[in-house]
Amino acid sequence: MSTAMPFDLDATLLPAVTAVVKDAGVTLRERYTTHARGVSLKEVVGEIYANDEAVLAVMREPLLQARPGSQWAEDELAGGALPPGEWWIVDPAEGNVNHVHGMPDWAVTATLVRDDQPILTVVHLPLTGETYTATAGGGAHLDGRALSVSAKSDLGAALIGTGQARPGESTETFRRIGESVTAMLTAGLVVRVSVPATLQLIQVAAGRMDAFWQFSDVRSGLVAGALLVTEAGGTVTDLDGKPWNAAGRDFLAAGPGVHAAALDVLSAI
Known part of the structure; x- marks a missing residue:
């Protein structure tokens, strides 16, 4: 397993992952309609699976190649601990149910997890073009601008x-x-x-x-x-x-x- 420091994640891996996720976002956006697709539960589920398959086809191999030795978590709805090592946890259509109902709240995400701790993530919103990124020890950013959580105390x-x-x-x-x-x-x-x-x-x-x-x-x-x-x-x-x-x-x-x-x-x- 790689023992990359945050600089390696930021300087080398993050740009590659961002490119893959944005490319996947193009595929998902091309599949988007502003009307709902599917009437029966079977039809809605079919649309959801079709989105997943189309987007995963342009994500899986590029991400695995970007991080040699990494593994792929197959079931996006799974939970619980992963085996040791580095794993890609990907949601090709986060908010898929919104996408197939013609709503705008959806994204493409890819996160690298090491020993159950996320160490790098990219979240891309294809409709707005916004890209959120973070690396362990490297901060969180929106299109390169540093993010900070709320200062509220009440x-x-x-x-x-x-x-x-x-x-x-x-x-x-x-x-x-x-x-x-x-x-x-x-x-x-x-x-x-x-x-x-x-x-x-x-x-x-x-x-x-x-x-x-x-x-x-x-x-x-x-x-x-x-x-x-x-x-x-x-x-x-x-x-x-x-x-x-x-x-x-x-x-x-x-x-x-x-x-x-x-x-x-x-x-x-």
């Missing part, structure tokens, strides 16, 4: 978000989501409930939102945002307050001034 003034990681979660998970939204509506200023997670987490990293939480272990929706928020000066933990990694389940990312208060609200759910 949860009562906070704009907070959450969402559903995937269809078919357990009834217990749905119960926790509902109860946590109620609790945060009481404790915070405004709560957004939407998908995908990454498009809320980039707002936390940019200081536009103050916190985001999720009850899920779907790695592909969390690793990119976790690194962006951390490198922008935020705090990312599980709901026990322990440092989060890709093997974790519950997730909270927030500006440091409101993290403890958000954790107090959510840990009781």
